[in-house]
Amino acid sequence: MNIIIITPAGPDSKAGNRATAMRWQRLLQQSGHQVAVETEYQGVQCDVLIALHAWRSAKAIKAFKAAWPGTPLIVVLTGTDIYYHQHEYPEVTYESMDLADLLIGLHDLVGKDIPKRYESKLLTLRQSADKPEAFGGSRLEPGQFHICVLGHLRDEKDSLRAAVASRHLPDDSNIIVSCAGKPHSDEWRERALQESRSNPRFRWLGELNATELGTLIAVSSVMVISSVMEGGANVISEACRAELPILASDIPGNRGLLGDDYPGYFPAKDDRALADLLVRVESDEEFLAELKKRVVELSDTFQPEQERQSLEKALALVGQPKA
Structure with missing residues (x-):
């Protein structure tokens, strides 16, 4: 046709x-x-x-x-x-x-x-999403627990929610939040730069190419999807195919892909609740393993x-x- x-x-x-x-x-x-x-x-x-x-x-x-x-x-x-x-x-x-x-x-x-x-x-x-090639290095860098946030910086994505949540973490946490995406406006660009300057746990990487995004996913232990509205985010497909555990805002667009019984939800815009989940994935190996098990089970649907x-x-x- x-x-x-x-x-x-x-x-x-x-x-x-x-x-x-x-x-x-x-x-x-x-x-x-x-x-x-x-x-x-x-x-x-x-x-x-x-x-x-x-x-x-x-x-x-x-x-x-x-x-x-x-x-x-x-x-x-x-x-x-x-x-x-x-x-x-x-x-x-x-x-x-x-x-x-x-x-x-x-x-x-x-x-x-x-x-x-x-x-x-x-x-x-x-x-x-394509299943990524095996990454040669370790997913966990020594002394750091990497969290990634992918997507354009815009209101609908609530793109800096993980960065704000990282400010609530205990001092002994090794979490680093890396955000990759193009800012939707000059205001979003300035917000990302300001957060990078003032928050030692946060890095804004700008817009990355496919190879760079693949590397970021490979070295991350968890992906955060903090959107306030989604029609069905392709980053969920990418994370599941990469067997990367997800923490997701509790909205229909995420539930409609991950399922109602997925254990990694937090209320949208609630950085305190997200911070609690970040502490849990870093400190609770069984919880992190359960999240990984769930995304692996979903992988074939993408x-x-x-x-x-x-x-x-x-x-x-x-x-x-x-x-």
Whole structure:
């Protein structure tokens, strides 16, 4: 099939939407499809259009359906779609969802957080990650217990929550928090720099390339995901495939991937509760081992082949284009 993927994130972006679009392009091409990734719809005919983000891609969605009303449209719901835009901009967001022939949710609880009328057109898909190559060095550097935080620095990610939590740790803790990601604004850049200067337990590494990110994951003992809203974070896929234990904010987007019985949750925005969990993972080997056991058990659900098959299922559900 000839497929166009629309993502609001530009070619130079390392945002999640761009990464998803490029990964899906690769997976769909492996299945024999022709796939183009665009930031705007140019009016070109195709067999299926996949739009990432109901609200941010609304213009492209409307233009496509106006030009080709009989051609299948798949709309992928992001975290901000589900937990912000559908409430703040319902007319635009719901119009995109109404125009879609199929909606894709990226975690298991999406159906509970959108209107029931969309239930019949919702397909859940888990984003995948490659299993990293074995890292030659020790995960634990002598005298340090590494915590990593990955992702763009922005309000939705509550990106410095682990840094703030580290200020509550006892003096004898060996925890170091390393945060990798591009700041969403000058304000976030200044906040990260200030935290790095004033907090000896915190390092902001800026935006890293894939190799550098892989090394950071490999030398870390735990990943913290502190978001206040998520549509299904790909960093969870990466951590599980790397067998890296996770401490996650207790929000639907994380529960929808890790499960209700996952033991590593803390209340969103609660740095004291996160600090307590950080102390526990550093000092309680059995608890850390249990977290690792859980992510290892989940690892197979984030395989690229499974994601490719889910994409093929989505294409089969919308069917061939109408004449």
